[in-house]
Amino acid sequence: MTWELLSETLRLEHYNTRLVVFGVAFLGATAGLVGSFLLLRKQSLLGDALSHATLPGIGIAFAVMAAMGLSGKSLPGLLIGATITGLLGVLLVLAIRKTTRLKDDAAMGIVLSVFFGLGVAILKMVERIPGQSAAGLDGFIYGKTASMIWSDFVLIAIILLITIIVTIAILKELTLLCFDADFSSAQGWPTLWLDIILMALVTAVTVIGLQAVGLILVIAFLITPPTAARFWTNRLGWMLFLSATIGAISGWLGVSISALYSNLPAGAIIVIAAAIIFLFSMIFGTARGVLPRYFRHLQLQRKVGRQHLLRSTYEILENTQNGEPLKNLPISMDLLRKHRYWGKGELPRLIRQGRSEDHVERQPSGELRLSESGFGEASRITRNHRLWELYLIKYADIAPTHVDRDADMVEHLLGAEIVHQLEAELDLSKPTIDSPHAIEPTEHELQTRPTTKIPPP
Amino acid sequence: MNWTANDFHIILVGGLCAMACALPGTFLLLRRMSMMGDAISHAVLPGLAIAFLISGSRANIWMFLGAAIAGILTALFTQWITRFGKVERGAAMGIVFTTLFAIGLVLIRKAADHVDLDAACVLYGALEYTPLNMVTLFENETSFFAVPRAALVIGATLLFNVLIIALFYKEFKLAAFDPGLAHTLGFRPQFMHYLLMTMVAVTTVAAFEAVGSIIVIAMLIVPPATAFLLTRNLPTLIIVSLIVAVLSAILGQIASHIPPLLGLPDTTSSGMIATTAGFLFLLAWLFGPEGLIKKQSKQLEIPHFD
Numbered sequence: 001m002t003w004e005l006l007s008e009t010l011r012l013e014h015y016n017t018r019l020v021v022f023g024v025a026f027l028g029a030t031a032g033l034v035g036s037f038l039l040l041r042k043q044s045l046l047g048d049a050l051s052h053a054t055l056p057g058i059g060i061a062f063a064v065m066a067a068m069g070l071s072g073k074s075l076p077g078l079l080i081g082a083t084i085t086g087l088l089g090v091l092l093v094l095a096i097r098k099t100t101r102l103k104d105d106a107a108m109g110i111v112l113s114v115f116f117g118l119g120v121a122i123l124k125m126v127e128r129i130p131g132q133s134a135a136g137l138d139g140f141i142y143g144k145t146a147s148m149i150w151s152d153f154v155l156i157a158i159i160l161l162i163t164i165i166v167t168i169a170i171l172k173e174l175t176l177l178c179f180d181a182d183f184s185s186a187q188g189w190p191t192l193w194l195d196i197i198l199m200a201l202v203t204a205v206t207v208i209g210l211q212a213v214g215l216i217l218v219i220a221f222l223i224t225p226p227t228a229a230r231f232w233t234n235r236l237g238w239m240l241f242l243s244a245t246i247g248a249i250s251g252w253l254g255v256s257i258s259a260l261y262s263n264l265p266a267g268a269i270i271v272i273a274a275a276i277i278f279l280f281s282m283i284f285g286t287a288r289g290v291l292p293r294y295f296r297h298l299q300l301q302r303k304v305g306r307q308h309l310l311r312s313t314y315e316i317l318e319n320t321q322n323g324e325p326l327k328n329l330p331i332s333m334d335l336l337r338k339h340r341y342w343g344k345g346e347l348p349r350l351i352r353q354g355r356s357e358d359h360v361e362r363q364p365s366g367e368l369r370l371s372e373s374g375f376g377e378a379s380r381i382t383r384n385h386r387l388w389e390l391y392l393i394k395y396a397d398i399a400p401t402h403v404d405r406d407a408d409m410v411e412h413l414l415g416a417e418i419v420h421q422l423e424a425e426l427d428l429s430k431p432t433i434d435s436p437h438a439i440e441p442t443e444h445e446l447q448t449r450p451t452t453k454i455p456p457p
Numbered sequence: 458m459n460w461t462a463n464d465f466h467i468i469l470v471g472g473l474c475a476m477a478c479a480l481p482g483t484f485l486l487l488r489r490m491s492m493m494g495d496a497i498s499h500a501v502l503p504g505l506a507i508a509f510l511i512s513g514s515r516a517n518i519w520m521f522l523g524a525a526i527a528g529i530l531t532a533l534f535t536q537w538i539t540r541f542g543k544v545e546r547g548a549a550m551g552i553v554f555t556t557l558f559a560i561g562l563v564l565i566r567k568a569a570d571h572v573d574l575d576a577a578c579v580l581y582g583a584l585e586y587t588p589l590n591m592v593t594l595f596e597n598e599t600s601f602f603a604v605p606r607a608a609l610v611i612g613a614t615l616l617f618n619v620l621i622i623a624l625f626y627k628e629f630k631l632a633a634f635d636p637g638l639a640h641t642l643g644f645r646p647q648f649m650h651y652l653l654m655t656m657v658a659v660t661t662v663a664a665f666e667a668v669g670s671i672i673v674i675a676m677l678i679v680p681p682a683t684a685f686l687l688t689r690n691l692p693t694l695i696i697v698s699l700i701v702a703v704l705s706a707i708l709g710q711i712a713s714h715i716p717p718l719l720g721l722p723d724t725t726s727s728g729m730i731a732t733t734a735g736f737l738f739l740l741a742w743l744f745g746p747e748g749l750i751k752k753q754s755k756q757l758e759i760p761h762f763d
Contacts, residue, residue, distance in 0.1 A: 044548035045492050099749060100742065102486075102682055105547070109491040109678035110738055117671045117731020121713075121724045128722030216499060220555035227548050265566055271559035278552060282542045290541050 006260065017259055023153040024251035024270065027205070027212055030160040032225035032247030033167055034201045036240050039226040040178035041198070042104075046093065047222035049108040050199075051206045051215045053089025054082035055119025059126050066129050075152075075211070082207045089115050090199045094192075148212060156212075159204050166201060167240070174198065175236055213267035221247060224274040231285025246281075250274035302353060309350040310359060310378035311385060312339045313370055319445040328375045330367035338442055384419050391422055467726050468710050470608050471672065474664045475702035475730070477615040478676035480622055481656040483698050486681040487633035492547065493532065493654070494677030496554035498661045498670040500531040502561025510568050521662055528658025531557060532651065614663040618656055622695075625649065630691060675731035676702055679738050686741040686748065701737055709733035 038044050061081025065074060089111045096107035167174070176184040177194045185191040202222065209218030229243035254270025283290050316331050316339055337347060351368065354360040359374030370378055478494075485491050504527025505520055512519035531553055538549035622629060631639040632649040639646040657677065664673045684697035709730030716724050743749050 039545070039548055042545050042547065044545065044551050048492070048495065048551060096742070099752070100686055101747070102685060103489050105489050105491040106486055106678060106682045106685070109495060109674070110682055110735065112492075112495060113671070113675035113678055113731055114735030114738070117675055117728045117735070119728075120671055121728025121732055124725045124728060125716060125722045216558050217555060219551055220559070223548050223551035223555070227544055227552060230544075231542070263566055265562050268559035268562040268566075271555050272563070275552065275556040275559075282538065282544075288543060 017255070019150065019153050020148045020259075020266075021252055021255045023148050023156050024212060024255050024266070025248040026153075026156050026160045026251075027209055028221060028225065028247030028249075028251035028270070028274075029244040030156070030163050030247075031205045031209060031218070031221035032229070032243035032245070033163055033240055034198075034205050035222035035247075036226040036229065036236075036243045037174050037178055037198055038202060038222060039230065040236075041181075044223045044227075045105070045108055045219075046090065046199070047202060047206060048219045049093055049112040049115075050086050050090055050203060051210065051218050052112040052119070053115040054086040054207060054210060055215065056115055056122050057081035057083065057085030057119075059119055059122030060085070062126050063122070063129065066126075079207050079210075082210060083203055085115065085119075086203045086207060087200070090203065091196075094195065094199075152211070156208055159208050163201055163204070166197065170194070170197065213270055217267045217271045220271040220274055221251075224271070224278050225250065228274070228278040228281040228285075230287075231281040231289045232287055234287050246274070246277055250277055305346070305350045305353065306357065306359065307381050307385075308340070309347075309354050310370070310374060311382050312336060313360070313368065313374075314378040314382045315339065316445060317370075319442075326379075328370050330363045330365070330369040332367050335442075335445060336368060339445075387419060387422050464710055464714075466608070468706050470611055471706035471710065471726065471730055472703045473608060473611040473615050474672060475676040475680065475706045475734075476699050477611055477618055477660050478664060478673055479680040479698045479702040480615075480618040480695070481653060481660055482677035483681040483684070483695050484622075484629050484633050484653055485657065485677060486685060488650075488653070490546075491678045491682070492550060493535075494657055494661065495674050496535070496550045497528040497531050497654075497658050498665075498673050500554040500557035500561075501525075501527045501658070501662055501665070503527055503557050503564055504530075504561075506561050506564035506568060510564070524662040524665070525655075525658050527557060528661060529651070529655055532654035532658070536650075610663050614660050618660060621652065621656055625652065629653070669727050671731050672727045675734050676705070679731075679734040680705065683734075683738045683741045686738075686745040701734070705730055705734035705737060708737075 035044070035047070038046060058078050058081055061078045064081070065071065065077045070077070092111050093104075093107045096102055096110065097104060100107075102110075173184075173189055173194055176187075176189065177191055177198070181191055184194075205222065206218055209221055212218075213221065225247035226239070226243040228246050229239045232242055233239050250270055250273040253273040255266050257273070258264040258266035258269045281289065284292070286292055313331060313336065314326075316335050317326055317329065320331070320335070321327060321329070342350075351360060351362075354374065355362070358371055359377060361369055361371050363369050482491070482494065485493055501524035504523035504525070506523075508519040508521075508523025511523075531550075534553045535546065535549045538544050538552065539546050542549070544552075628639070628644050628649050631642070631644055632646040636646040639649070661670070661673050661677075680698040680701035681694070683701045684694050687697055688694050709732065710726055712733050713724055713726045713729040716722065741748065745751070
């Protein structure tokens with residue numbers, strides 16, 4: 001590989017490269033768009049069933065055209081044949097799913113394997129039709145990207161245009177279908193027809209993709225870009241845009257790389273490029289990627305842990321003192337350890353975290369004491385917690401014994417604003433309220449509780 | 458009709474293979490993972506290619522191992538993507554098998570440069586066009602050993618599957634119907650899942666050489682699905698799907714002789730066996746106890762209730 005070749009390829013200097021790059025990129029964009037709805041409809045593998053189901057159509061179309069005295073390999077004829085059996089296959093999947101106890105996967109598997117078997121049987125027969133060379137029909141199985149010509153390109157561009165127009169026209173209906181099909185049909189939308197329109201779009205993409213990237217690899221075009229896009233966003237519009245872009249980029253990358261290195265099948269490189277983008281998205285995707293999700297989880301864990309530590313400390317202070325106002329005294333580690341259940345190594349970790357956040361400080365005696373800000377925070381957290389418990393008991397009719405667990409979770413999830421609202425609703429004016437289901441102080445705590453009022457430190 | 462001893466051999470190998478596939482297929486169906494067979498049979502390609510690159514020859518134990526490992530990896534990767542990426546299983550499966558298949562294609566293309574490898578042999582032979590090799594395997598009486606070998610390999614696979622299912626029948630049953638309960642009872646559904654996947658991978662690969670992927674995929678799915686429409690009892694389900702599998706092999710081989718009788722060109726046995734299985738499914742779908750015809754007549758009966 002030379003620089004010259006690289007720049008030639010990147011600047012699309014050759015007519016052929018330009019044509020193939022744009023053709024495949026358009027195809028990728030279209031497949032990404034349509035595939036998004038398939039993914040959200042949880043029907044990704046339908047493309048698999050469909051692409052296999054096109055094979056008998058190709059064979060039959062070849063035989064019919066040969067019988068009519070035409071050239072058996074006329075592309076439009078073959079594609080029409082592929083479309084017909086492809087659609088038939090999809091309709092059979094829908095029918096099996098609707099009328100039997102069999103689930104999606106089995107319905108797709110049956111159609112896929114039987115149609116593919118039939119297709120191979122028919123192709124085998126077609127190969128032996130005298131006077132017609134069927135060689136190259138199996139190109140549909142593995143694809144022949146580099147041999148794309150102008151008319152193929154025009155076909156792809158038209159399909160892309162139609163797909164975009166249809167998608168925009170029925171975006172609302174498709175969205176409803178994808179997210180809540182039952183609601184959609186209860187609202188009186190013709191879900192069956194929407195499904196059929198979606199399937200028709202998928203069929204169009206698959207059939208066009210057949211000869212560009214092949215029967216197996218077009219499946220990847222329908223599945224991988226939308227799944228990758230899903231990791232970056234929770235909004236449908238963005239997902240559609242991203243998915244189409246990822247499809248186009250993997251198409252461009254695949255074609256360029258296979259043009260640079262001889263003897264690399266373009267279809268396969270496209271799929272590998274898409275898979276690499278998928279892997280990157282799965283790890284780093286901001287909305288649902290593995291790492292961001294992990295960090296969010298850690299953050300939540302820190303927050304919950306902090307609240308547990310501060311509230312426990314505050315409750316111990318309440319239990320070991322009688323009388324208002326509450327004083328911020330050092331408490332022994334032993335009391336803290338016995339106050340609630342701590343996971344293995346959890347308490348030392350939380351104390352380390354609390355010290356770094358300047359909420360607690362270690363006394364020279366080894367006891368723990370809340371800092372100025374920690375005391376305020378602890379009082380706030382405890383109050384929020386009890387507000388919630390009270391709310392749940394009074395308004396949500398939950399047995400008092402079951403409240404604490406829920407309170408924990410809700411408290412961690414809700415913001416200060418809602419808490420203020422609650423406070424107003426419950427008409428509470430005290431800075432701290434008593435726990436509506438107070439846990440009896442432990443024996444230890446009672447022992448440490450002084451009989452007389454203790455002097456301020 | 459041009460019926461020869463070869464037909465019996467084909468039926469023997471095809472029938473054994475169909476049964477070997479239908480057994481794990483039944484549990485795949487119950488676990489709603491029927492497409493796994495399709496995914497695995499595509500994804501073994503890089504395994505075959507790498508094994509070839511390492512060992513330098515086709516059709517030996519290395520090929521088998523490479524393919525089986527690739528098959529199990531497919532199940533593993535799918536599981537990981539589903540679990541860690543929270544992606545729907547179908548989509549995860551689709552991504553994994555298309556990617557592995559693409560890697561396989563590249564490897565084979567590259568291998569053909571350096572090693573004396575007939576790319577088409579692995580590509581077509583191991584995937585779509587194996588049945589062509591199989592017919593020649595039987596045509597020639599001098600290579601008599603080839604016939605029992607294929608039947609032996611498949612027979613051994615069938616035996617392996619029967620043994621595993623007999624040993625872990627209870628566990629498989631529980632894991633198929635209630636993985637949650639299986640887990641709480643300590644039956645480790647995860648382990649059963651991977652055992653099932655291993656079975657599918659081994660069966661797929663063993664059957665590859667002899668009959669091609671078409672029969673494998675079809676027999677993993679169609680006979681169990683057909684039986685599923687005919688019974689609601691697990692032992693019966695297994696037996697009926699075995700019967701449907703054998704019937705598909707016999708009737709399919711007979712059907713492959715029909716086109717020449719009509720003046721049409723010859724066709725492949727494996728394609729016709731898969732098609733016949735589909736036809737049997739259609740019959741069950743229409744005429745089974747819960748079939749379309751029965752449903753239709755039931756619907757007509759309803760007005761008589763009042």
